[in-house]
Amino acid sequence: MYKTLMKSLRQYKKPSYLTMLFMALEVAVEIFIPFLMAKIIDKGLIDGDLGYVLKIGSLMFVIACFSMLFGVLGGKFSSDAAVGLSTNLRQDIYENIQTFAFDNIDKYSSSSLITRLTTDITNIQMAFQMVLKTIIRAPFMIAFAFAMAAYTNLKLSLTILIIVPIVAFILIGLIYRVHPYFIKVFKKYDRLNQTVQEDINGVRVVKSFVREEKEIEKFKVASTDIKNLFTKAEKITALNAPVMQIAIYSCLLLVYWFGAKYVVGGTMSTGELTSFITYMMQILSSIMMISMIFVMIVISEASVERVAEVLTEKASLSNPENPLTTIENGDIEFRNVQFKYNELSEEADLSQINFTIKSGETIGIIGGTGSGKSSLIQLIPRLYDVTEGEVYVSGHNVKDYDLVTLRDQIAMVLQKNTLFSGTISDNLRWGDKEASKEEIQRVAKLAQADEFVQGFPDDYETVLDQGGSNVSGGQKQRLTIARALLKQPKILILDDSTSAVDTKTDAYIRKAFIEEIPNTTKIIVAQRISSIQDSDRIIVLEEGKIDGIGTHDELLKNNKIYKEVYDSQVKGGTIVEE
Ligand SMILES: Nc1ncnc2c1ncn2[C@@H]1O[C@H](COP(=O)(O)OP(=O)(O)OP(=O)(O)O)[C@@H](O)[C@H]1O
Structure with missing residues (x-):
């Protein structure tokens, strides 16, 4: 000692x-x-x-x-x-x-x-x-x-x-x-x-x-x-x-x-x-x-x-010996994945997870609180390692990649995201420190952030207070999405990242994704059905297991949980027809 x-x-x-x-x-x-x-x-x-x-x-x-x-x-x-x-x-x-x-x-x-x-x-x-x-x-x-x-x-x-x-x-x-x-x-x-x-x-x-x-x-x-x-x-x-x-x-x-x-x-x-x-x-x-x-x-x-x-304390994740330093595409596969936060606990936080995603697809993930949505997506950029099974990205086990490459190519907007004290452009440049003002503006437009940023007296040079406390929750979420987009990732993961954004703006963001980054795989975790209903496929999670996978229409027909959520949200008036 x-x-x-x-x-x-x-x-x-x-x-x-x-x-x-x-x-x-x-x-x-x-x-x-x-x-x-x-x-x-x-x-x-x-x-x-x-x-x-x-x-x-x-x-x-x-x-x-x-x-x-x-x-x-x-x-x-x-x-x-x-x-x-x-x-x-x-x-x-x-x-x-x-x-x-x-x-x-x-x-x-x-x-x-x-x-x-x-x-x-x-x-x-x-x-x-x-x-x-x-x-x-x-x-x-x-x-x-x-x-x-x-x-x-x-x-x-x-x-x-x-x-x-x-x-x-x-x-x-x-x-x-x-x-x-x-x-x-x-x-x-x-x-x-x-x-x-x-x-x-x-x-x-x-x-x-x-x-x-x-x-x-x-x-x-x-x-x-x-x-x-x-x-x-x-x-x-x-x-x-x-x-x-x-x-x-x-x-x-x-x-x-x-x-x-x-x-x-x-x-x-x-x-x-x-x-x-x-x-x-x-x-x-x-x-x-x-x-x-x-x-x-x-x-x-x-x-x-x-x-x-x-x-x-030794970092529990490390680089492999001869790591792969390029990720060809945004294909993802989960094979018999089981995951526990605590290896000693009897119950797994995720189990029997099997699915494949093709590069460029948009995938929605929905499920009740604590059903394992965040846990599942955190396995893709190796924020945690699987307990059993394998996660593949672009045909290779994520454990074979260089960690920096993996996390550069998989941009994740975390549920509890943070902005740091500094200007808006400083914050966005976390995604790419060499980015020009035009590039910054381009991604801000995609994330529907440009308009409100332009409204600030110093636009992109506006100084954010610690934790971004001088912007609204929805504005903060849009800035964190722009920051992730600046990485030009092969895979973009949004973990409930538009929950504070109004449904109309949310729809514009998704439209921009489809039009402007068609080759990027997009995974959207959401509580609102409207945020994911136009995804190519939707994964329904329940108590750490996959309860159903399919399109919005398929799930409405054959997935009880999805149907219940849909009904409750329609009755609650949260679905906005676009
Ligand atoms: N860091 C952690 N350490 C230990 N257990 C955790 C940790 N994070 C989450 N859990 C547990 O794992 C389970 C799944 O949590 P997870 O955050 O993946 O759910 P979620 O579906 O994303 O929930 P929400 O919609 O509320 O964000 C929960 O039982 C939770 O208590």
Whole structure:
């Protein structure tokens, strides 16, 4: 897990090593200060030798300057390395997310991915910086300071040997208790982010249902959950400070008690006692630093796990070894296809799916909510892979094609489609980044979007807000159809993509398809019979199975479900005779 993360260190390995080097150098010079202090007290002050005080004092000053310089350099390199690591981690995660197939995306909620990219990585950054600064410094300091303390007075140094393991034992106990709280807290962060994301995305729905109070309450609950867990965790970690203080003061008392006896007895000088106390303080403060690092590591461990999980997530779809890079035509065949979103579930979401479509045909797909329409069409551009059976496009299994070729040649307008912030032409150029203004206008005309775009003050240069929130639902759908058309695909799939378009405009779009892109295979998923009734054939889906295939007239005669839908829509007045 830690190894996975450290792979992202790359160009920041050098500053990491430099940090450790400078921290070690800082310790190496700092350790001499108490030693020199003892000399000043014993020889300079007690003997009244001012020249000696000045000489050793100057040496101490130079050493202190070096210690400061090494400390500053260590600090600089540690922050370079930690910020660099977090930048690389964000980049690597982001790149990996881009390779995800739909079922990888299904595994993580978008709020959880956002928490991982922000809060989790910031935790790792802070922990890494502290670890870099301490990992060499603290053990070095403990070892050197103990050696110097033992050199100064071996017997007295035994007090340190007694106290240190006791402190270490108590601190490890605290960490062990606090760990589960931090694991839980990040799950709660996901919840909080999810609430915020949902509410902000759906702010219009919240307002129209007058749900503000309820949503504020929901946010409060998520936020209070985090506060409670943090409070519990902090209560335990707060014990760290008193434990250390008790240790320091007990140690001091012992050292003063025995040290004073030694000084009075003449076996230890005042200077030696002073420097001994300083070494002891250095050891205890190093232990305190190590304990803080442990707390940081515990806090960040949950983050490390979560970040490593996304980093190591392998895209479930990949290119074959020698992929086909051209698709000759828009023929499609489904052969004994079965599909499950979750391989472990008993019931298949699609089963016994068999049909063929000839290039250039227009195929309608209809069926109740949840009957499997979206699932079926997503198998054609390999947004998901079949569980059993095969899907063929232009005579070849879709798994044999290069994924980019496949998705370029199969344009799909998804049910939940998105426009991005930027101009209308920027958005349409997602279909073809080299497209000229004329080409953009041509596809917009086909999708019946040109007229309303021309009505905007900046026509195709009109800036869309995030998610295309400044255009109507029907306008947005027409723009997403235009964007797909710009790809000049062999197969065009519309997943309920004209549901918000009025029936007359819907009919114009279909007419334009027949006239302008006759060789493109068109698959239209719709709830309205009027959107598909003039298709060459219509597939009726029911509970993940094909219930009937035929023309509108054939199905009206021999398919019960189709007839029922037709009758209900005619009675509901949704059929518009064109
Ligand atoms: N990402 C997913 N993960 C797990 N199950 C899913 C997922 N998407 C859809 N399903 C399930 O698969 C079944 C078919 O859903 P699908 O979206 O294909 O239906 P649909 O006919 O397109 O419905 P609608 O007309 O409401 O869009 C449903 O039971 C649905 O709950």
